[in-house]
Amino acid sequence: xxxxxxxxxxxxxxxxxxxxxxxxxxxxxxxxxxxxxxxxxxxxxxxxxxxxxxxxxxxxxxxxxxxxxxxxxxxxxxxxxxxxxxxxxxxxxxxxxxxxxxxxxxxxxxxxxxxxxxxxxxxxxxxxxxxxxxxxxxxxxxxxxxxxxxxxxxxxxxxxxxxxxxxxxxxxxxxxxxxxxxxxxxxxxxxxxxxxxxxxxxxxxxxxxxxxxxxxxxxxxxxxxxxxxxxxxxxxxxxxxxxxxxxxxxxxxxxxxxxxxxxxxxxxxxxxxxxxxxxxxxxxxxxxxxxxxxxxxxxxxxxxxxxxxxxxxxxxxxxxxxxxxxxxxxxxxxxxxxxxxxxxxxxxxxxxxxxxxxxxxxxxxxxxxxxxxxxxxxxxxxxxxxxxxxxxxxxxxxxxxxxxxx
Numbered sequence: 001x002x003x004x005x006x007x008x009x010x011x012x013x014x015x016x017x018x019x020x021x022x023x024x025x026x027x028x029x030x031x032x033x034x035x036x037x038x039x040x041x042x043x044x045x046x047x048x049x050x051x052x053x054x055x056x057x058x059x060x061x062x063x064x065x066x067x068x069x070x071x072x073x074x075x076x077x078x079x080x081x082x083x084x085x086x087x088x089x090x091x092x093x094x095x096x097x098x099x100x101x102x103x104x105x106x107x108x109x110x111x112x113x114x115x116x117x118x119x120x121x122x123x124x125x126x127x128x129x130x131x132x133x134x135x136x137x138x139x140x141x142x143x144x145x146x147x148x149x150x151x152x153x154x155x156x157x158x159x160x161x162x163x164x165x166x167x168x169x170x171x172x173x174x175x176x177x178x179x180x181x182x183x184x185x186x187x188x189x190x191x192x193x194x195x196x197x198x199x200x201x202x203x204x205x206x207x208x209x210x211x212x213x214x215x216x217x218x219x220x221x222x223x224x225x226x227x228x229x230x231x232x233x234x235x236x237x238x239x240x241x242x243x244x245x246x247x248x249x250x251x252x253x254x255x256x257x258x259x260x261x262x263x264x265x266x267x268x269x270x271x272x273x274x275x276x277x278x279x280x281x282x283x284x285x286x287x288x289x290x291x292x293x294x295x296x297x298x299x300x301x302x303x304x305x306x307x308x309x310x311x312x313x314x315x316x317x318x319x320x321x322x323x324x325x326x327x328x329x330x331x332x333x334x335x336x337x338x339x340x341x342x343x344x345x346x347x348x349x350x351x352x353x354x355x356x357x358x359x360x361x362x363x364x365x366x367x368x369x370x371x372x373x374x375x376x377x378x379x380x381x382x383x384x385x386x387x388x389x390x391x392x393x394x395x396x397x398x399x400x401x402x403x404x405x406x
Contacts, residue, residue: 026156027055032104033084033095040106045088048154048178048185052087065096067107079103119177119184126182128200130175137210137296138188139168147206149195153185154178160195163188168210168315170296175199189296255300257284263302263312263321277321279312280304288346290339292360299360301346303334309348311363325363329356336379336388347386349376355388355398371396 026047038045047053058081060066062074065081080099085092094107120127132138140147146164150157153176163169172194174186184199186207200206253267253274261280264273282305290299298314300321307330312321327348336349339360346358355369355376374390381387386398 027057027082029082029097029099029101030055030084032097032101033086033093036095036104036106037086037088037093041088044152046152046154046176047156048152048180049176050086050088051090051179052085054085056083057081058083060096063098063103065098065103065105067094067096067105069105083107119175121177124182127177127184128203128205130184130199131205131209132171132174132186132199132207133209134171134173136171137168138171138207139210140165141206141208145206147197149188149190149193149197151195153187153196155181155183157196161190161193163190163197169197192295255287255289257287257302259283261304263287263300265314265321275321277312279310279321279323280306280308282306282308285333285335286337286348288337288339290343290346290360292343299339299343301337301339301348303330303337303348305333307332307334307350307352309334309337309346309358311346311360327356327358327363327365329365329368330354333375335375335377338379338381340381341383345381347379347381349379349388351375353390355379355386355396357386369396369398 030047030053034045034047034050058066060079060081062068062076063079064072064074065079066083068074081103082095082097082099084095084097086095087093096105096107097103120130140163146162148162149160151160152158153174155178167190169188169190172187172189174196175184176186176196177184178198181201183201185196186199187194187196198206253265255263255265257263257279261278261282261284262276263279263284264276266273279302284302285305286301286303288301290301291297292299300312300314301309302312303309307328309327309330310323311325311327312323314321327346330348330350330352332351334348334350336347338347339345340347344360345366346360348356348358350356353370353372353374353376355372357366357369358364359366369386369388372388372390372394374392374394376388376390378389379386381400384400386400387395388398389395
C-alpha cells in the first residue's frame with residue numbers, strides 16, 4: 001500500500017509538471033516521429049509503448065537531414081534536426097525530424113507496419129495478469145486511492161482527471177503495456193470522460209471487474225450449453241420469487257417488482273438481495289431495463305397499478321437505485337413498458353388503452369397515442385416504428401420520425 005501511495009503522488013506530480021524529468025529528457029520533435037509512426041501502424045503509439053528509443057541532435061547540410069529521399073531536390077541550407085531510432089513491436093524505425101518539426105522523414109525503406117505488441121509479453125513476469133476486458137464494467141478498488149486518467153497509456157500522458165475509489169467505468173480499449181514501468185493501461189469511459197488508466201503494479205491490482213467486486217462466487221454454475229433434447233432434463237430451478245415483473249440486469253442479477261410495491265435487485269447465484277426500495281404504494285405491474293449506449297448508465301422503469309411510472313438510474317458500484325423522475329398520465333394500471341435501443345425513449349401502455357412516449361433525459365411526455373379500446377398488454381419499438389397490442393389482440397404499428405426511436 002505504501003508503494004501505491006508513493007507511486008500515486010509521483011504520477012500526479014508528473015501529470016502536473018512539478019516533477020518533469022521525463023519531459024525534460026524527451027525532445028519535442030520525438031512527438032512528430034511518433035505521430036508519423038501512429039499513422040503507419042493505424043493507431044496511436046505512446047512513448048510508454050516503445051521498447052527502446054535513442055536520439056542524436058545534429059546540424060545537417062540540407063533539409064534532407066542526412067537521409068535524402070528519391071526524386072526530391074534539396075537546397076544547401078544548414079538545417080538543425082534529430083535522428084530518432086525507435087523500436088516498436090520488435091521493428092526498428094530510423095526517423096529524421098527538423099527542430100521545428102516541419103520535416104519528418106522515415107529513413108530507408110519503410111518497414112512493414114508493426115503489429116500491436118502482445119500485452120503483457122508472455123515472457124515478462126513483471127506484468128500483472130490482466131483481469132479486465134473491452135466492453136466490461138469495472139471499478140477502482142474500494143477504499144484505495146483514486147486512479148488517474150491520462151490522454152494516452154503511460155505515466156507521461158497528460159492528466160485528464162481521476163476516478164475515485166469505488167467508482168465504476170466502462171472499458172473501451174486495451175490492454176496497452178508501458179515498458180518503462182511494467183504497467184498495463186486500459187482506455188475507459190468514466191461518466192463521459194475518456195482516458196487511459198492503470199490496472200496495477202507489482203502484484204497490486206488497483207482496478208477490478210465489476211462482477212468480481214460485487215458478487216462473491218458461490219457454488220460454481222456450469223458454463224451455459226445449448227439446450228437440446230439430450231440435456232433439457234438437466235435444466236433446474238435456481239431461484240424463486242413472487243413477482244409481477246422481472247428482467248435481467250446482467251448475466252448475474254435481475255430486477256423484480258412485487259405486489260407490495262417494492263422493487264428488488266437480486267443475484268440469483270448467491271440468493272442475495274443487493275438492493276430493495278419501496279418504489280410504489282400499489283403493486284408493481286411492469287418493469288423495463290435499458291442501458292444508454294452513449295453514457296453507459298443503466299436505467300430501470302417501474303410502473304404500478306395506480307398508473308404511476310418511475311424512472312431510476314443504477315449506481316453500478318453498489319447497485320443503489322436512485323429515482324430520477326416520476327411520469328404521470330395513465331389513468332389506470334400501466335401494463336407494458338419498454339426502452340428504445342438508445343434508452344433515450346420510454347414507451348408505456350396501460351389499461352386505459354393509451355400508449356405514451358416519454359423522454360428519459362427529463363421525464364417529459366412526448367406523445368400520447370390512441371387507437372386501442374382495450375387494455376394495452378404489449379409494446380415494442382424498432383428504429384422506425386412502435387408496435388402496440390391490446391387484450392383483444394388488436395395490434396397497431398406506429399411510424400415514428402427519424403431519430404426518435406433510436
